[in-house]
Structures are given as structure tokens and as C-alpha cells.
Amino acid sequence: MDKVKPVIVLAVIAAFISTLVIVVYNLTYVDTSNEVTDKQADALVAIYGGSKEDYEVVPAEKWQTLLAASSDSNVQNNVQKVFRKKDGSLAIECVVKGYKKGFDIMVGVDDQKVAGVAIVSVGEETPGLGTKTNNPDWLGNFKGISGSAEIVKAAPSSDNQVQAVTSATYSSRGVATAVNTALNAFNLLSSLGGEAQ
Numbered sequence: 001m002d003k004v005k006p007v008i009v010l011a012v013i014a015a016f017i018s019t020l021v022i023v024v025y026n027l028t029y030v031d032t033s034n035e036v037t038d039k040q041a042d043a044l045v046a047i048y049g050g051s052k053e054d055y056e057v058v059p060a061e062k063w064q065t066l067l068a069a070s071s072d073s074n075v076q077n078n079v080q081k082v083f084r085k086k087d088g089s090l091a092i093e094c095v096v097k098g099y100k101k102g103f104d105i106m107v108g109v110d111d112q113k114v115a116g117v118a119i120v121s122v123g124e125e126t127p128g129l130g131t132k133t134n135n136p137d138w139l140g141n142f143k144g145i146s147g148s149a150e151i152v153k154a155a156p157s158s159d160n161q162v163q164a165v166t167s168a169t170y171s172s173r174g175v176a177t178a179v180n181t182a183l184n185a186f187n188l189l190s191s192l193g194g195e196a197q
Contacts, residue, residue, distance in 0.1 A: 043106035047116035098174025107182035130171030
């Protein structure tokens with residue numbers, strides 16, 4: 001019995017602490033699903049300009065069902081939020097896999113063309129390599145793409161090709177995946193009557 005008593009005491013203490021953590025979490029949790037966070041706002045402003053107040057989150061019920069019908073698994077799985085600027089411009093936030101998972105990218109789409117790309121969070125991309133994709137000059141290469149963005153290792157030979165960041169091919173492809181996902185999502189939303197707008 002002397003060996004069982006400490007185990008029971010530790011179990012009771014662990015249960016109490018777990019309950020306390022759950023209660024504190026529920027009391028302090030802030031739902032940001034319908035808010036533009038500072039990082040998202042920075043990405044939106046980098047694409048379209050203006051200020052944080054110019055943007056709103058499009059409610060998920062207006063676009064999730066539409067995108068769930070897509071045959072593109074990237075559209076189904078990677079689109080996190082859709083944003084609208086007061087002038088009607090749309091931006092689509094995608095979380096994709098670059099070198100690792102969790103690469104958070106904002107893509108502005110206007111008139112079925114990429115209006116701009118900005119990184120919300122590099123996630124776990126390799127510091128000094130994959131994180132170089134956060135260079136605004138490199139991201140600017142995607143502007144105007146309307147078909148399907150393609151990452152190449154040599155100099156681009158067509159308008160939809162973008163040269164990979166040196167030593168960051170996987171991360172570069174992650175950005176291209178986000179761009180293609182956003183273009184496909186935008187086209188689907190437009191073809192179904194633009195309920196997201």
C-alpha cells in the first residue's frame with residue numbers, strides 16, 4: 001500500500017493541473033478565425049497596399065463548400081482563409097509544404113492573374129536557405145502569372161516560369177504551389193458566381 005499511495009497522489013495532482021490548464025485555456029482563448037491578424041495584414045498590405053482596416057476575412061461559410069467541391073486536393077486542403085479588400089480585391093491564404101510543412105503564403109488574385117505574393121510565415125523552412133523565398137523582389141516574379149506557375153532551375157523561358165531561389169528549390173516550389181492553389185481557388189469561386197465576394 002505504501003508504494004501505491006504516491007502514485008495515487010501524483011495521479012490526482014496531474015488530473016488537477018490538467019483541469020486547471022484546460023480551464024485557463026478556455027478563459028483566455030481568443031478566436032482569430034474571423035479577424036485579420038497583424039502578420040496577415042502585413043502580407044495583404046505588401047500585396048495591395050492600404051492599411052489593416054482596408055481588409056476583412058470572408059466568412060468561411062461563403063467559400064469552404066465551394067472549394068470542397070474542387071477536384072484539386074491542394075485547393076481542398078491548403079486554402080486557410082479568403083480576404084477581401086474594400087475595393088473588392090481578393091487574397092487567398094494557403095499553407096503548403098515547402099521543404100517542411102507549415103509554409104504560410106498570401107496570394108492576391110485579380111482578374112484571374114496574380115496581383116502579388118507575400119509570406120505570412122516561413123514556418124519551418126530552413127533558415128538562410130528556404131527563408132530566402134521571403135525576398136519581395138523574388139516574390140515579384142509571380143506577379144501577372146495567370147496559368148500555372150512553374151519553378152525552374154535555369155533562366156525562365158516563358159511568362160509562367162520563375163527561377164528557383166538558389167539552394168531552396170523545395171521552398172520555391174512551395175510558393176509556386178500556393179500560387180497555383182490560389183489561382184485555382186479564385187477561378188472556382190469566380191466560375192460559381194463569386195459567392196466569396
